[in-house]
Amino acid sequence: MPTATIEDILGAQDLPSTKTIIRQTFPYLLGTLPYKVVVQGSKYSTAPDTMRHKVTLQISADMFGEGGISITKSLPELSGKRLTLSYVPATTSDEAIVAQYGGDMLNVPPYLLNVKPVIKIDGVDTATGGSIGMGTTQTFTMNLYTPAYGSDIVQNNVIAGTYSAITIQANKTPAEVAGARMEKLQNNSKNIDAVTLDDLLGELLYAIGISYFHHLTFENDLYAKTFQMVYMKQPSEAITTLDINISYLFGVPRSASQGGLNIDVDRDVYATSSLTGDTNRSKHFMNLSGMTSSAWEHKIFEAFVNTPSVSAMKLLKYASQQGIPILTIDSANINTILPTLLVSSDVKTEIQNAINAGKKAIVSQSEVQYYDWKGVGYVVLDPITGTGAYMISGGLAGGGTAKILTDPPITMSKDSFVYQYIKSVFLNSVIINSIALIGTPYVWGGKDPDIGLDCSGLTKYVYEMSNFRIPDGAANQYNHFKNNGMIFQTPQSGDLFFWKDSNGSIYHTGIVTGITNSEDIGIIDAPDTGRVVEYRQFPLNGSFWQSNIAGYGRPIE
Amino acid sequence: MKFLFVTIVAILINLQMDSNLLANEKKSTVPSIIFNGRIVFQKSDDKIGQIFVLDGKDSKLIRLTSVGHNYQPKWSPDGKNIAFASNRKGHRWEIYIMDSDSKNQRRVTYTTDGFSTQPRWESSGNELYFSSNIKGDIRENLVNLKTGEVKIIASTGKIPAVKAIPIKDIIKDIDKIEDEQLKKMTEALEKETKEILERLQGRFKIFPSPDGKHLLIHYSSGKIVLVDKKSKKEKTLDDGSEPAWSKDGNKLAYFIASDELKDTLVVWDVDKGIQEKKAVPTKKYYEECFSTSWSRDSKQIVYTCGPVAGPEEPWLYLYDLKTKQSVKLIQGSNPDWY
Numbered sequence: 001m002p003t004a005t006i007e008d009i010l011g012a013q014d015l016p017s018t019k020t021i022i023r024q025t026f027p028y029l030l031g032t033l034p035y036k037v038v039v040q041g042s043k044y045s046t047a048p049d050t051m052r053h054k055v056t057l058q059i060s061a062d063m064f065g066e067g068g069i070s071i072t073k074s075l076p077e078l079s080g081k082r083l084t085l086s087y088v089p090a091t092t093s094d095e096a097i098v099a100q101y102g103g104d105m106l107n108v109p110p111y112l113l114n115v116k117p118v119i120k121i122d123g124v125d126t127a128t129g130g131s132i133g134m135g136t137t138q139t140f141t142m143n144l145y146t147p148a149y150g151s152d153i154v155q156n157n158v159i160a161g162t163y164s165a166i167t168i169q170a171n172k173t174p175a176e177v178a179g180a181r182m183e184k185l186q187n188n189s190k191n192i193d194a195v196t197l198d199d200l201l202g203e204l205l206y207a208i209g210i211s212y213f214h215h216l217t218f219e220n221d222l223y224a225k226t227f228q229m230v231y232m233k234q235p236s237e238a239i240t241t242l243d244i245n246i247s248y249l250f251g252v253p254r255s256a257s258q259g260g261l262n263i264d265v266d267r268d269v270y271a272t273s274s275l276t277g278d279t280n281r282s283k284h285f286m287n288l289s290g291m292t293s294s295a296w297e298h299k300i301f302e303a304f305v306n307t308p309s310v311s312a313m314k315l316l317k318y319a320s321q322q323g324i325p326i327l328t329i330d331s332a333n334i335n336t337i338l339p340t341l342l343v344s345s346d347v348k349t350e351i352q353n354a355i356n357a358g359k360k361a362i363v364s365q366s367e368v369q370y371y372d373w374k375g376v377g378y379v380v381l382d383p384i385t386g387t388g389a390y391m392i393s394g395g396l397a398g399g400g401t402a403k404i405l406t407d408p409p410i411t412m413s414k415d416s417f418v419y420q421y422i423k424s425v426f427l428n429s430v431i432i433n434s435i436a437l438i439g440t441p442y443v444w445g446g447k448d449p450d451i452g453l454d455c456s457g458l459t460k461y462v463y464e465m466s467n468f469r470i471p472d473g474a475a476n477q478y479n480h481f482k483n484n485g486m487i488f489q490t491p492q493s494g495d496l497f498f499w500k501d502s503n504g505s506i507y508h509t510g511i512v513t514g515i516t517n518s519e520d521i522g523i524i525d526a527p528d529t530g531r532v533v534e535y536r537q538f539p540l541n542g543s544f545w546q547s548n549i550a551g552y553g554r555p556i557e
Numbered sequence: 558m559k560f561l562f563v564t565i566v567a568i569l570i571n572l573q574m575d576s577n578l579l580a581n582e583k584k585s586t587v588p589s590i591i592f593n594g595r596i597v598f599q600k601s602d603d604k605i606g607q608i609f610v611l612d613g614k615d616s617k618l619i620r621l622t623s624v625g626h627n628y629q630p631k632w633s634p635d636g637k638n639i640a641f642a643s644n645r646k647g648h649r650w651e652i653y654i655m656d657s658d659s660k661n662q663r664r665v666t667y668t669t670d671g672f673s674t675q676p677r678w679e680s681s682g683n684e685l686y687f688s689s690n691i692k693g694d695i696r697e698n699l700v701n702l703k704t705g706e707v708k709i710i711a712s713t714g715k716i717p718a719v720k721a722i723p724i725k726d727i728i729k730d731i732d733k734i735e736d737e738q739l740k741k742m743t744e745a746l747e748k749e750t751k752e753i754l755e756r757l758q759g760r761f762k763i764f765p766s767p768d769g770k771h772l773l774i775h776y777s778s779g780k781i782v783l784v785d786k787k788s789k790k791e792k793t794l795d796d797g798s799e800p801a802w803s804k805d806g807n808k809l810a811y812f813i814a815s816d817e818l819k820d821t822l823v824v825w826d827v828d829k830g831i832q833e834k835k836a837v838p839t840k841k842y843y844e845e846c847f848s849t850s851w852s853r854d855s856k857q858i859v860y861t862c863g864p865v866a867g868p869e870e871p872w873l874y875l876y877d878l879k880t881k882q883s884v885k886l887i888q889g890s891n892p893d894w895y
Contacts, residue, residue, distance in 0.1 A: 417739040424746040431750050432716050435757060436693040439674050441628050441642070441650065444604055444868050450649050451626060455866040474866065493750075499865070501843070508866040513754055520778075522758070527845060528865050529601060530628075530890025532674060535757055535777040537796070544814055548843060 051147045053235060055168060059085070059117050059129050059158070060139035069117055069129040075144075075235055079170035080177070081122050084202040085140065086163045090114040090131035105161060106256045110134035110246060115160050123198045135246040135256060136160045144235050144267060154266040156239065161256060163201050164241040167209025171233050172221075178214035181207045204304075205240040205261075212238055212263060212300045219292045220270075220285075227274070227281040234269035238398070245469065257469050261305060262400025263297055286386035294379070294390035297399030308371050311399030312390035315377025319364030330360040342366035343376045347393060354380040354389075367393070371483050373402035374476060403483070423556050427494040429466040434511045434524045437462070440533040442526045447472075455509050458526045458533055459496050462511060468555045474498065474509040481553030488552045491521055491540075500550035512552065515540060590616070590886060592875060594853055595657075597621070597630040597639055600889035601870050608641055610657075611887060618887070621659035629675055632657075632895040633682050634767060640665070640676035640685055650674045652687050654702070665700060666707070673698070675762065680769040686710070688762060692718065693753075695760050710763065713756040717749070762799070768806030771827065775799050781811060783827065795823060801858075803851040808832070810849045810858050820846040822860065822876060835876065837862060837883065844871075850894040861890040 053075035061068035089095040089105070094114050101107035105115070110133065117129040117138070132138070140158040145151050158164065185207045188199045213236070224231055243259030270289065274281040291313055298311035320326050329337050334355045338348055342365065351361045363378035375393025382388065391397055443452025449461060456474045463470050470477045478498045481487045491497065491512045499508040510525025513535065520537040527534070538545045592613030599606045608622045608630045621630075625645025632639060636657060643653045643664075650672035655662040666673040671691035678685055683703060689696045693716040699708045734742075757777060764773040774782040779796035794800075797811040809825045822835040837846050837860075846862040856878055863871020873886040 417736045417743065421739045421743045421746075424743045424750070428717075428746045428750045431753060432693060435695070435713075435716060435753065436690065438695055438757075439650075439672065439688055439690045441606065441626070441644075441674065443606070443626070444601075446604075451644060499843070507843075507864075513757070516758065516778075522754070522778075526866070528863050528867070528871065529606075530599060530848060530861055530863065530871055535760070537758075537778045538814075544843075 054145040056143040058141040087115040165205035173213040260401035264398040283386035290388040312377035371402040433465040475506040495552040499548040598889040598892040642674040766806040798847040801849040803855040
């Protein structure tokens with residue numbers, strides 16, 4: 001806005017004035033201004049490089065030195081632009097392989113496919129990396145350079161094959177900007193045959209990022225008025241990603257499937273000032289702003305894709321609803337509380353490091369299961385400034401969808417020949433793949449059939465060999481089937497059975513091979529330490545089976 | 558070859574457990590339970606199974622293996638060697654033998670396209686039964702330890718190659734196939750699956766008696782059949798866990814699952830039929846008991862009980878046939894008593 005006032009820029013135009021310019025009258029004309037020059041800076045014909053806001057994007061090379069990218073752009077070149085990181089088939093041969101598999105890279109066994117990273121700005125290829133294997137993990141580094149503070153480096157892992165939009169916000173995001181982006185997305189989706197994948201998926205992911213920042217702008221403006229504050233948004237960024245899930249066999253990526261959506265907001269920075277001079281207001285503002293930004297990390301997906309999603313705030317609230325204590329940890333109680341937390345060692349280490357740095361942490365005592373997502377939400381707060389990091393397990397400063405986006409259920413008629421054939425293919429595959437593991441020793445937590453398997457390691461391996469992806473752990477597998485309406489009370493060949501203890505907790509799983517003589521159920525399972533994967537039979541109506549069985553998971557009804 | 562049996566030695570069991578000693582198994586001595594002979598068993602070390610031997614005379618615990626994963630130890634009939642399954646040096650599971658002091662560990666089987674586990678000594682000590690899985694063909698084998706020759710005793714037969722099923726591709730191409738052809742393909746697959754399962758249900762393992770007079774056939778369905786080698790007569794006993802012979806070949810023991818809270822230890826006298834049933838109470842949630850082995854005087858049995866599918870290591874228990882009491886011995890599984 002060329003006519004913008006200082007108040008317009010600071011957003012303080014609606015606030016009551018707190019300073020008044022007092023007119024002074026002198027009896028003579030002053031020869032100089034009544035100020036003393038303390039220091040004078042250098043003069044430049046153009047702004048020097050060190051005084052420019054810049055963003056450098058880097059993709060690490062793989063172990064063979066392939067696939068790396070590094071580009072640097074000024075902040076104005078990227079702000080308001082759709083910046084995406086995606087992967088395309090590396091060569092014409094790779095393109096041909098993808099075409100053979102129906103044009104979807106996820107259908108191709110990842111070990112057959114090489115891809116290369118591409119960075120696009122508003123749909124235009126700006127940088128392309130070298131060839132790497134599909135499913136390879138690369139490091140994505142962003143260096144946001146500001147003249148006042150220098151470099152701020154944000155680093156994340158990215159799996160080759162994912163699609164990400166990087167939303168860089170140089171200032172506030174008003175409704176007009178978010179609205180224009182939504183309009184563009186709608187126009188692109190109406191024109192589906194004439195636009196590129198980046199115009200659809202890239203635009204969707206970017207629109208989610210822009211919309212996220214717009215919601216923060218709207219609510220932060222409200223809080224600023226409430227607390228009589230002014231704030232300026234410093235360059236911030238959010239990465240919105242459509243994930244893929246890769247299964248590995250002997251270290252080789254074996255199959256890929258569509259994962260969920262997530263947003264990772266590693267940098268969301270504000271410069272605040274209280275109009276009343278009350279520094280506590282800054283702290284309250286930052287606290288409230290932090291909670292809002294975390295809440296939008298799940299709400300944005302629930303709004304856009306109508307899928308249950310998680311964020312630190314959502315998980316803390318959900319844990320509390322489940323009766324799990326929410327604990328505040330500081331230097332005075334960390335030694336007592338930390339050992340009692342039933343969370344991953346990574347989360348514990350992060351909390352320990354935060355407390356060592358003089359911060360405090362808020363965390364639920366144990367992990368929660370929310371649809372297909374299992375983990376914990378936690379907040380690391382600076383008690384002086386009120387700034388905070390709102391984290392979820394996995395080191396994500398953000399949120400994401402909580403349901404595995406599996407293949408859609410097969411809806412064809414159960415009586416059709418096609419349906420019956422697919423069902424028999426699946427059953428045949430499950431039986432063959434599980435018999436080939438009979439005799440494998442039980443190893444608790446074992447997932448590698450060459451070494452040993454536990455119960456859920458066996459079922460996951462066999463099902464994945466049969467092209468059905470299920471989570472780790474017997475309880476997670478049960479919940480996955482249950483959440484997708486695929487738990488049944490009468491067994492069929494190829495089902496997974498689930499045993500429950502007296503508290504109803506799932507503790508064991510295995511594969512149902514069938515019912516023999518109408519009375520015995522045949523199973524293949526990895527029972528416990530000291531035993532091997534084996535075929536066993538139990539009386540189906542016996543007291544043991546009936547008191548233990550929680551249900552049968554069945555991917556094809 | 559006949560076995561030389563040691564004379565019956567009085568077994569002293571101190572039912573008062575020393576909890577401090579039990580809790581600290583890293584020491585060279587463990588429970589204050591005295592028994593005759595040595596029990597070799599597997600025990601997890603940071604989730605990796607290793608083989609240990611517990612000497613009943615002085616409760617000394619000695620670790621015998623350290624390379625790779627090592628499971629299912631079995632004493633040779635003369636007590637000089639131990640056969641076991643090992644996963645080491647980059648190969649899958651294979652059968653190994655070592656001297657009783659852990660020296661001279663040597664590989665016995667070389668399984669192409671599969672793996673071998675569950676060794677069991679033939680009564681002469683010159684041969685070993687073991688199970689192998691060759692891409693889903695589950696075999697019962699007998700290896701001659703002098704010549705290295707492997708005889709396949711039984712086989713469930715070849716099955717189609719293990720592979721990922723391209724269901725998406727099938728769905729994509731399925732419209733091109735006529736219904737009648739699909740029906741035939743479905744019937745063929747169902748027949749194949751049924752036959753594979755029938756062969757699996759007929760699979761068995763062999764447990765030869767130490768006196769060479771009998772064989773126990775343990776089917777994968779759980780059925781245990783006693784075979785008189787001379788008369789070829791068969792007698793079906795029960796559905797139970799893998800059976801174990803007493804050292805004199807007169808008795809055998811195994812577990813049957815009776816209800817959700819108890820397993821029952823069954824002791825058979827080969828000539829007289831069922832001798833005794835002993836319900837073994839468990840706690841917390843369901844535990845399974847398995848893997849029995851007899852003392853040399855046939856007065857005690859060591860067995861394993863542990864929670865199904867949990868991180869907790871099972872325990873070895875000693876059961877005294879006279880007092881009908883069980884006592885917790887040490888955490889571990891698959892014991893074999895010499």
